[in-house]
Structure formats: structure tokens, C-alpha cells
Amino acid sequence: MNKTASGSRPSDLLPASVLGLLGARGPMTRTELAAALRVSPASITQVGKDLMSRGMVAELGQLASGGGRPARPLSLVGSAAQIVGVKVAASHLAVVAAKLDGTVTLTRTEPFDVTRPDALDLAARAMRAVLEAVDAPVLGVGVGVPGSVDSLESGVADSPTIGWHNAQIGAALRQKLGVPVLVENDVNALAVAEQVYGVGRRYSTYLVVTIGRGIGCGIVIDGQVYRGADGGAGELGHFPMVEGGQPCPYGHSGCLESLIGSSGLIRRAVEAGFWAADETPTRPDDELAAIRRLAARAATDPVLAEGLFGWAGRWLGTAAAGLVNLLNPETVVILGEGTAQWELWEAGFEHGFRSKLMAARRSLPYVVDPWDEDKWALGAAALVIASSFDKDGATGYQGELVRERLSGAAAGRTRTEV
Ligand SMILES: [Zn+2]
CATH class of the missing domain: 1.10.10.10 (Winged helix-like DNA-binding domain superfamily/Winged helix DNA-binding domain)
Structure with a gap:
């Protein structure tokens, strides 16, 4: 077979x-x-x-x-089983273990250098430490990476953001960890988490839009994450918004992410005179902290609030309206680190979004989920439990292994072998 x-x-x-x-x-x-x-x-x-x-x-x-x-x-009846999720970023790994209902039981952040030739060994070591610390059978490990992934089962990732090309993540981690491993684009993993624990309980067709350092989108149609022909769907950050404009790391210009991703926001703050150029963070890791400082100033500076965050909200609303007009979802969920400043984005978003929707959809609801640091990794963990209701077979043999382990755990067996 x-x-x-x-x-x-x-x-x-x-x-x-x-x-x-x-x-x-x-x-x-x-x-x-x-x-x-x-x-x-x-x-x-x-x-x-x-x-x-x-x-x-x-x-x-x-x-x-x-x-x-x-x-x-x-x-x-049984099943004290847990799921493990890992979010891979350029500078760190965030790892969580969680109960099947999504309650996080353990969380760790490990420094990580993707450029090292032994990066996957180091990642496996960090994950193994978590697997050993979990006091329950683990159904599997989900891995979320920025960039495109060929399939959840094989887990070959292309991620220019962190410098991975054709990285055989799934095969390497399976071999090193001895548990089922499912790999997916990090935003698609959040969309899966919404299916299991969030809006997917009420809606079957919706968009998950993330704001923060990057701008991403997960597309769920009729209860299935739409991955595109080879896993590359949902690159909302690279939707062309303006002619010319700043270059993005992929060599385009005028993309949504180059406008309102964290580095775009900081550039805008400097250009509009809200911030001195020498205050600009030099390391990407410092960008989100810089945005928080700008937001704190915006609380008492309406010109900054409107000229930076309101402006960003309008661009996001415009792009989201375009997607809604194209795909006719039931709702839009907004997630990501950038939602910490949503109060400042909201009015601009409302205007950009509503003014560009088709008349029949102008009252479309959207949801802004409260964000916390564990969400990316918990999204990756949700890939594991979601594979138990994987109707279209997207999780392949790894999904079958998870289902075997789930049945074993529910029947009171402590462990099934991979
Ligand atoms: Zn781009």
C-alpha cells in the first residue's frame, strides 16, 4: 500500500x-x-x-x-495526550505544548540562528527538550514557518524571510524526533487554529489576516485552508498596492507589506517627520518595540495617530476589501503582533474597508482576536489535532500516524510507535 x-x-x-x-x-x-x-x-x-x-x-x-x-x-474517556507546536523565526524558536483543547501547558523560547548549517539539529534539540518535559503522550509536532511549504506531510519549505530554500524540515525533524511532524506556512497554521478553536466553529469561509512585522493571509474556503497550486497562496503582504514605492525583500516595489509591515511603518514615521531617523531601529528584532513606542506617543499626539496608524489602517482596510470582493467570505479575522495597536488602526481600517466593499457586503463582520506570544506556536500545534479531521487527506501519512496515536491515547494506551 x-x-x-x-x-x-x-x-x-x-x-x-x-x-x-x-x-x-x-x-x-x-x-x-x-x-x-x-x-x-x-x-x-x-x-x-x-x-x-x-x-x-x-x-x-x-x-x-x-x-x-x-x-x-x-x-x-482517555487521552491525556498533548500536542506540540513550534514557530520558526529568524532569531528564535517559540515552542508550546498544549492539551487537545488548546490550553497551553508549557511554553519556551529558544534563541535560534537559521543561518547555521546545523540549524535543524538545534531546532530538533529544542523540540526534544519540550517533548521530554511533557507529562503525557504527544500526538505529534506542528511546525509553522514564514514562507511557502510544499505540503504538510513532506514539509519542504522556502522562506526567503529567514533564508531557507528547499529546506527539508519535515523529513529532518521526523527522523530526529521520532514523532509525526506536520509543517505549514505559519499564517495557514493560524487559520487552522481558527478552524479548531476559533471562528471555524461558526463560519466555514473566512480570511485570517495577520499584521505585525509582515502582513499575511490565510484563506479558508468551505472549511478547508486554500493553499494554492504549491502552497504559496495567501501572500497578502506582496499584493501590489502602489506604483513605484519602496522595494520589498523579494525585489518588488509598492507591496502592502512594504507600506504597513513594521519596517514600512517605521520608514513612514521618519518620512512624515514623526520620528528622527537616528531613532530608527537597526535590528529587525527591535522593530516591534519601536512600534510600541510610536503608539505610546500617538496616545497624546492625534496627528501622529492619524498620520501613521490611521493611514496604515486605511491601507489594510483597502486590501482586505479587495480580498472580500474577490472571495466573498463570511468574516475576516485579524491577528498578529500589530493588533496590540488596533485601537489606533481601527478608524482607518473601518473607512478603508467599508468604503471599498460591494454594497451587499458593506456590513460584513470582522473580528480582532486578542493576541499573545504563544499564538503562533499554538497555531502550529493545532495542525496536529486538525489532522484528525483531515477529510481531503492533506496531512497524508503523518496525519494517519497522528490518528493512530489519538486512538491509542483515547483507548488508554500510553504510546503508539511511529
Ligand atoms: Zn513584495
Whole structure:
């Protein structure tokens, strides 16, 4: 059997999907499971019976119901399993371990030098230290990288931002860690986390837009992350906004990111006279701190607030409106380090966004999620639990291994071998 082809058959997938969903969201009724997994209630009833007979799922007490048949939620029996996620940045690795419901149990930040020839060895060492510190079976490791990734299963990354070309991340880490490893673009991983823990519970077609050092976008259509022909979709930061304009690291000019990414904002602050050129940070790591200082000044300087952050909000709103007009999503989620200053972006965004939407969509809701440092790595960890309901087989053999481990953990086995 070719284990990497086309993934599991749906009949094999459904029990794992039910286990994964109960692990991620807690007890759910059969009706809720059927709706979330888009299958018939009858098939959930059958799978539930099977999982109960194997001691992996139990029926909780009857819920009060407003008439009709009372609903008894199903709950995962075993599974003290955890998931691990890693966000790779040019200067550091952020690693988290989390319960299946997304509760972070352990978080570490390790300095990291991507330019070193043994960078992947060092990354594996940092991840192994976390795996050893987790007091539960680990279902797998998700890795989020800036840039494009060929597939979650093979995990070959191209990331000009951190100087990785054709980096065989998946293969190297699997071999060094001995657990399933799934690799994905970091913004797509956040979109997956929204599917599991966030807006994906209410919406099936939405955009995840990140602001911060870079500008990114995850596109979820009908419950699936749209990756494009070879994993390169969603480069909103490189959407051309103005003719001419500043060059971006890829050699274009006038991209959205060169306008309102952190280095673009700082350049604008200097050009508009809000800040002296000698205050400009020289290291990319200092940019976000510099933005925080600018925001603090903007609190008492309305001209700076409007001329820098309001201006950035208008550009972002304009770009987001363009995407909404193109893709007709149900909502837009805004995430990333830059949301710390959202109060200052908001009015500009509202104007840029609403004024450029088609009339029928002018009231489209958007959501700004509270941001914290763990979010990138937790997004990567969500790749692991999401592979338990991977209908289209995108996670391949690694996803099958995760599902085996999930079933093992739910059945009370402490470990399944890779
Ligand atoms: Zn560009």
C-alpha cells in the first residue's frame, strides 16, 4: 500500500474525527458532531456506538432540552495526550505544548540562528527538550514557518524571510524526533487554529489576516485552508498596492507589506517627520518595540495617530476589501503582533474597508482576536489535532500516524510507535 497517497478513506477517518473533535472542543452531542463534521447523524450514532464499546468515548448525563429527544453529549474517556507546536523565526524558536483543547501547558523560547548549517539539529534539540518535559503522550509536532511549504506531510519549505530554500524540515525533524511532524506556512497554521478553536466553529469561509512585522493571509474556503497550486497562496503582504514605492525583500516595489509591515511603518514615521531617523531601529528584532513606542506617543499626539496608524489602517482596510470582493467570505479575522495597536488602526481600517466593499457586503463582520506570544506556536500545534479531521487527506501519512496515536491515547494506551 502506498501510505502517502490520498490519505485515509472517510470510513477510517470518521472515528478519529470524532475523537479529535471531542478532544479539541470537549463534550458534544451527536447532532453537534454531525453538523461540525458535515456527516449524517446516523453515521455519528454508529461511530459513537463503536467508540463506546471500545471504551474510548462515554455518554454523559442527559442535558436539559427544550422538547424533543433529550441529548446526551459524548465525551472522550482517555487521552491525556498533548500536542506540540513550534514557530520558526529568524532569531528564535517559540515552542508550546498544549492539551487537545488548546490550553497551553508549557511554553519556551529558544534563541535560534537559521543561518547555521546545523540549524535543524538545534531546532530538533529544542523540540526534544519540550517533548521530554511533557507529562503525557504527544500526538505529534506542528511546525509553522514564514514562507511557502510544499505540503504538510513532506514539509519542504522556502522562506526567503529567514533564508531557507528547499529546506527539508519535515523529513529532518521526523527522523530526529521520532514523532509525526506536520509543517505549514505559519499564517495557514493560524487559520487552522481558527478552524479548531476559533471562528471555524461558526463560519466555514473566512480570511485570517495577520499584521505585525509582515502582513499575511490565510484563506479558508468551505472549511478547508486554500493553499494554492504549491502552497504559496495567501501572500497578502506582496499584493501590489502602489506604483513605484519602496522595494520589498523579494525585489518588488509598492507591496502592502512594504507600506504597513513594521519596517514600512517605521520608514513612514521618519518620512512624515514623526520620528528622527537616528531613532530608527537597526535590528529587525527591535522593530516591534519601536512600534510600541510610536503608539505610546500617538496616545497624546492625534496627528501622529492619524498620520501613521490611521493611514496604515486605511491601507489594510483597502486590501482586505479587495480580498472580500474577490472571495466573498463570511468574516475576516485579524491577528498578529500589530493588533496590540488596533485601537489606533481601527478608524482607518473601518473607512478603508467599508468604503471599498460591494454594497451587499458593506456590513460584513470582522473580528480582532486578542493576541499573545504563544499564538503562533499554538497555531502550529493545532495542525496536529486538525489532522484528525483531515477529510481531503492533506496531512497524508503523518496525519494517519497522528490518528493512530489519538486512538491509542483515547483507548488508554500510553504510546503508539511511529
Ligand atoms: Zn513584495
